Amino acid sequence: MKPTNGKRFGQAFSFKKKKLGKGLQKGNRQKKVVLTKSQIVDNEIADLQRRIDEGIDANQIETFSDFPLSRNTLAGLAKARFSKPTDIQKQAVCAALQARDVLGAAKTGSGKTLAFLIPVLEALYKAKTSPTFGMAALIITPTRELAFQIFEVLNKIRTAHDFSANLIIGGKHMWREVGLMNSTNIVICTPGRLLHHLDQTRMFNADELKILVLDEADRIMDSKFAKDMDNIIGHLPAERQTLLFSATQTKSVKALARLSLKDPAYVSVHEHEQYSTPSGLKQSYLVCELQHKLSFLYSFLKSHPNNKILVFLHTCKQVRFVHTIMKRERPGMTVLHLHGGLNQLRRIEVYREFCQKQHVILIATDVACRGLDFPNVNWVVQLDCPTDAATYIHRAGRTARFERNGQALLVLLPSEEENMVQELRARKIPIENIRVNNRFQYDITGSTAAACAENKELKDMAERAYRSYIFSISTMKNKKVFDVSKIDLEEFAKSLGLFLPPRLRFLEKQQKAKAEKAQKQKSADNGQKAKPPTDDTSDNDEDDDDSSDGSSDDSSSESDGSSDESDDDDSDESDDDDSEESSSAMRDSGKKKSQKRVKVKPEEKPSKAGSDDSDDNDDDDTDDDDDEEESSHGDGVKEAVTNPKSKPVFNLGDDSDDDAEDLFTVKRTLMPLRVEEDGEMADIAADTTEGSKRTTKAAVVKRMKKKGIMANTRLTFDDEGNVVVDALKRRMMGDVSEGEDSDGGINIGSAAKRLRLEDSVDKVLERQRIKQKHREERIKKKEKKRAEQAQQRRAGDDGEEDALLGGVDDDDDPFKYIPDPDKLASLGSEESGSGDDENADDSGDNGDDDSGDDGDDASSSDEDDEEVVPGNRSSLEDAALQLLQMNRKKKT
Numbered sequence: 001m002k003p004t005n006g007k008r009f010g011q012a013f014s015f016k017k018k019k020l021g022k023g024l025q026k027g028n029r030q031k032k033v034v035l036t037k038s039q040i041v042d043n044e045i046a047d048l049q050r051r052i053d054e055g056i057d058a059n060q061i062e063t064f065s066d067f068p069l070s071r072n073t074l075a076g077l078a079k080a081r082f083s084k085p086t087d088i089q090k091q092a093v094c095a096a097l098q099a100r101d102v103l104g105a106a107k108t109g110s111g112k113t114l115a116f117l118i119p120v121l122e123a124l125y126k127a128k129t130s131p132t133f134g135m136a137a138l139i140i141t142p143t144r145e146l147a148f149q150i151f152e153v154l155n156k157i158r159t160a161h162d163f164s165a166n167l168i169i170g171g172k173h174m175w176r177e178v179g180l181m182n183s184t185n186i187v188i189c190t191p192g193r194l195l196h197h198l199d200q201t202r203m204f205n206a207d208e209l210k211i212l213v214l215d216e217a218d219r220i221m222d223s224k225f226a227k228d229m230d231n232i233i234g235h236l237p238a239e240r241q242t243l244l245f246s247a248t249q250t251k252s253v254k255a256l257a258r259l260s261l262k263d264p265a266y267v268s269v270h271e272h273e274q275y276s277t278p279s280g281l282k283q284s285y286l287v288c289e290l291q292h293k294l295s296f297l298y299s300f301l302k303s304h305p306n307n308k309i310l311v312f313l314h315t316c317k318q319v320r321f322v323h324t325i326m327k328r329e330r331p332g333m334t335v336l337h338l339h340g341g342l343n344q345l346r347r348i349e350v351y352r353e354f355c356q357k358q359h360v361i362l363i364a365t366d367v368a369c370r371g372l373d374f375p376n377v378n379w380v381v382q383l384d385c386p387t388d389a390a391t392y393i394h395r396a397g398r399t400a401r402f403e404r405n406g407q408a409l410l411v412l413l414p415s416e417e418e419n420m421v422q423e424l425r426a427r428k429i430p431i432e433n434i435r436v437n438n439r440f441q442y443d444i445t446g447s448t449a450a451a452c453a454e455n456k457e458l459k460d461m462a463e464r465a466y467r468s469y470i471f472s473i474s475t476m477k478n479k480k481v482f483d484v485s486k487i488d489l490e491e492f493a494k495s496l497g498l499f500l501p502p503r504l505r506f507l508e509k510q511q512k513a514k515a516e517k518a519q520k521q522k523s524a525d526n527g528q529k530a531k532p533p534t535d536d537t538s539d540n541d542e543d544d545d546d547s548s549d550g551s552s553d554d555s556s557s558e559s560d561g562s563s564d565e566s567d568d569d570d571s572d573e574s575d576d577d578d579s580e581e582s583s584s585a586m587r588d589s590g591k592k593k594s595q596k597r598v599k600v601k602p603e604e605k606p607s608k609a610g611s612d613d614s615d616d617n618d619d620d621d622t623d624d625d626d627d628e629e630e631s632s633h634g635d636g637v638k639e640a641v642t643n644p645k646s647k648p649v650f651n652l653g654d655d656s657d658d659d660a661e662d663l664f665t666v667k668r669t670l671m672p673l674r675v676e677e678d679g680e681m682a683d684i685a686a687d688t689t690e691g692s693k694r695t696t697k698a699a700v701v702k703r704m705k706k707k708g709i710m711a712n713t714r715l716t717f718d719d720e721g722n723v724v725v726d727a728l729k730r731r732m733m734g735d736v737s738e739g740e741d742s743d744g745g746i747n748i749g750s751a752a753k754r755l756r757l758e759d760s761v762d763k764v765l766e767r768q769r770i771k772q773k774h775r776e777e778r779i780k781k782k783e784k785k786r787a788e789q790a791q792q793r794r795a796g797d798d799g800e801e802d803a804l805l806g807g808v809d810d811d812d813d814p815f816k817y818i819p820d821p822d823k824l825a826s827l828g829s830e831e832s833g834s835g836d837d838e839n840a841d842d843s844g845d846n847g848d849d850d851s852g853d854d855g856d857d858a859s860s861s862d863e864d865d866e867e868v869v870p871g872n873r874s875s876l877e878d879a880a881l882q883l884l885q886m887n888r889k890k891k892t
């Protein structure tokens with residue numbers, strides 16, 4: 001019997017023909033059973049489940065088709081050219097297909113991504129997820145780049161499935177993501193952004209979630225993300241499958257309990273191997289002083305020209321600076337940088353560029369340390385010591401991936417060597433010590449200093465890099481390895497091109513809090529009475545307040561030191577930047593200047609300094625408040641100034657706290673002295689320093705605006721203290737000064753323009769002033785000469801003498817011979833053209849003479865003035881010239 005709807009039947013039949021194979025077709029030809037697509041899927045799922053229930057032996061698996069996987073997944077894998085599963089894939093996929101929670105651990109580059117992506121596709125397929133279903137799978141990673149990479153792998157293998165997938169990683173407009181969230185089956189995200197959506201996006205929920213994956217699970221479950229993760233987990237249904245993967249898997253019961261895993265399968269394929277790092281990875285370390293690191297890096301890059309090199313540093317600010325310096329030094333390869341401070345687009349661009357290029361250097365924070373699968377990296381250089389062995393493993397694992405070879409080099413400070421190497425060896429990391437051949441070393445310290453000297457921006461970068469590094473070291477948990485007291489700050493600053501080490505307030509605070517704590521402990525131990533109420537006690541109270549706003553608590557401020565992985569990049573010391581810039585700018589002016597300034601300080605408070613000296617040996621000193629520190633630094637300052645090398649190293653131990661404080665406060669004492677010159681600015685600065693509170697530049701500008709003080713203006717005062725308004729200057733300046741400030745603050749562009757103009761106006765006026773002075777001198781000389789002549793004549797002729805003397809003495813005005821300008825007004829109007837010419841000439845002169853008003857110029861213009869002496873010319877000429885003089889006088 002022919003089907004009523006031939007077309008439909010034909011479709012169904014041809015589909016059946018295609019899907020069911022020849023044997024089945026023959027058998028069914030008579031019955032002609034029509035299966036819908038949905039039924040075929042159901043049958044396939046049932047068949048897969050049956051195979052799974054029968055049991056899968058990971059050891060029997062050779063190819064992906066040996067797994068009970070859906071045809072679509074197998075097609076995707078084949079299309080992406082994955083045929084043989086790796087060890088972790090065999091084990092983890094088997095466990096996950098049995099719907100178990102999985103804790104997967106395997107060496108870096110061993111294929112963990114596929115080990116969780118395959119179960120994700122299968123879980124969704126079995127749940128018959130359609131694009132409108134909502135979020136059924138959630139993959140959480142610590143970084144955006146890793147999320148992006150997973151998304152790309154997923155896109156390769158999901159081609160035959162029709163699940164929707166999307167990246168939710170921030171850096172895009174929220175509203176765009178909102179649209180995506182509700183129509184996406186597989187969401188790949190970073191924790192912060194996901195939480196944002198879970199909390200704020202209407203209609204978005206995770207009720208249909210089938211499978212949760214945490215890639216780099218140990219990182220995601222550690223303290224940095226703990227809060228976010230707890231909140232996220234609160235939004236997820238309890239009934240779900242959970243897969244955790246990492247090269248350094250967490251076994252923390254506490255962390256796992258938070259995820260409520262149910263009888264998880266612990267899959268650790270390399271647990272019993274001799275080493276925890278890939279066999280193709282050759283690892284070595286060398287010891288290098290901090291101040292030589294930059295030169296070492298440059299030497300290394302120069303000596304490995306045709307390589308792909310990944311360099312790790314602690315903080316974004318270091319990365320920015322080192323990247324700029326390396327680019328300037330031109331090591332012969334493209335230099336890229338990657339860190340959390342870059343915008344999303346740039347991050348992805350850099351990631352792609354580094355993947356694509358063969359000979360390239362990438363300087364990065366730990367944002368690039370986990371999971372990223374850069375192809376063919378030859379070297380991983382850890383220029384800053386990793387926070388712990390796990391970070392080392394992840395960083396080094398960016399090379400020697402999936403059966404390839406690679407080299408990892410770790411650079412350690414002498415103070416880091418012993419404990420770090422011990423820690424690495426305890427984690428089964430084979431690492432050997434190598435030495436640098438100094439013959440092949442370049443030294444870029446000089447060129448870095450020169451670059452910083454000529455480029456303010458670079459110098460600021462260097463300062464930030466300096467601070468952020470010290471901050472990261474001082475907040476590291478592992479105090480055995482990271483000891484800020486062992487850093488030679490002065491030398492380190494020099495190596496970054498800085499003349500003097502920038503001030504480190506967070507360290508001061510830390511020290512203060514530490515000392516306070518120690519003192520409290522000490523007095524508690526001794527059962528001593530509290531100190532008698534002196535100035536000190538009130539000071540201590542202030543200290544308590546101070547320390548409460550931040551770093552007093554060591555443990556709370558401790559971190560892993562690196563500003564990196566998540567999207568909240570270096571929040572670290574950035575607060576200091578603004579407020580410290582002013583002090584750093586001051587330090588630019590050099591040691592000589594600072595010597596002058598700091599010497600003043602002890603004289604200002606001699607008695608206090610003296611009293612503090614007496615306490616110097618007392619541990620209590622370290623509890624003193626800011627004022628006392630300043631005074632007590634009097635001697636320390638002198639010492640530091642006369643012998644800058646005397647205390648190059650901070651010693652944070654009890655005995656040497658004083659020394660460290662001395663060095664710190666060298667900079668602090670400079671602060672008020674610098675601003676004293678600036679009139680009212682001094683008040684502001686004094687206000688801000690008095691209470692030991694630092695204000696930012698922005699705050700100072702605000703206050704200046706409030707007080708109506710114009711920035712970059714010079715006020716001149718007369719003897720009575722009244723402001724002298726230079727009318728001529730105003731006129732010459734025109735209305736440029738009016739446009740100086742914009743509503744939003746100082747307009748740097750117009751301020752600079754105005755200053756330039758002001759400068760040239762000053763030059764013109766100065767030239768006028770000098771001319772005038774010379775003129776007056778000449779006139780005086782002539783008067784004197786005339787008086788002498790008159791005296792001589794008087795000797796011979798009394799009558800004549802009277803007349804002459806009367807001519808001089810009757811009137812003190814030396815310009816008596818100049819006609820009344822009003823009388824000459826009409827003449828002047830006729831001659832005004834010549835006056836203008838004169839002006840034009842003057843301005844022309846000045847225009848040429850940028851170098852200012854040296855003697856030559858003055859004399860050359862004086863030649864013209866010689867002719868202005870009255871009496872040598874006709875009365876008309878004289879009058880015109882006198883008028884000119886009048887014009888000039890008026891102007892000045």
Ligand SMILES: Nc1ncnc2c1ncn2[C@@H]1O[C@H](COP(=O)(O)OP(=O)(O)OP(=O)(O)O)[C@@H](O)[C@H]1O
Binds near residue numbers: 402
């Ligand atoms: N079965 C496979 N066949 C061929 N290549 C594979 C296979 N599985 C993974 N790879 C390749 O191995 C490389 C490393 O894979 P992957 O990034 O998943 O490693 P990983 O274990 O997650 O590393 P890490 O611990 O650094 O995150 C990738 O380039 C990937 O394409």
